[in-house]
Amino acid sequence: GDSVTQMEGPVTLSEEAFLTINCTYTATGYPSLFWYVQYPGEGLQLLLKATKADDKGSNKGFEATYRKETTSFHLEKGSVQVSDSAVYFCALKKTQGGSEKLVFGKGTKLTVNP
């Protein structure tokens, strides 16, 4: 079945460091891909998305490129801030039974120290 694999955390970085969180997927066809972020004590928020191969999603300095050849959607940011500390989820969307469902990775916890 469809699945998403994320790099295991936790990840701890210093402020202004470069961030990469790896995400690979297994799916039939060409799913849409998403990154969601969960700040402490809150629900999930969409961070960025991409709908087809070679699309680049970007938001708040974060970027991810849909790579069909490597079935990957790695999240990157050039200079992280303390406020980026959160749990990041990679997800793909599949359509089934008239509903569109997200399949999530297990999440990667990021801590950014000043």
Next chain:
Amino acid sequence: SQTIHQWPATLVQPVGSPLSLECTVEGTSNPNLYWYRQAAGRGLQLLFYSVGIGQISSEVPQNLSASRPQDRQFILSSKKLLLSDSGFYLCAWSLFSGGAETQYFGPGTRLLVL
């Protein structure tokens, strides 16, 4: 604009007691609705989804049930809670569009079963 509400925010319940968590969406019609559980170290798991009133699909067998008595109301229930039901429960909504629609999440309910 659309908003999604969940309550209560936090709940502590004894083993064997009943459960009722409520989720409501405002500002949209006929949304797809979802219940997820986030357990420590296990990522995000889809429990139920609904494409319309009275239409519930269960993703995994468990001690929980869901109902959708109104278009924008989604309820998660249990007759007798287990210790393993502890977790963070998230409700989400989306509109089926055939494209890369986004799921929007509520603030979540933290449930602790003792």
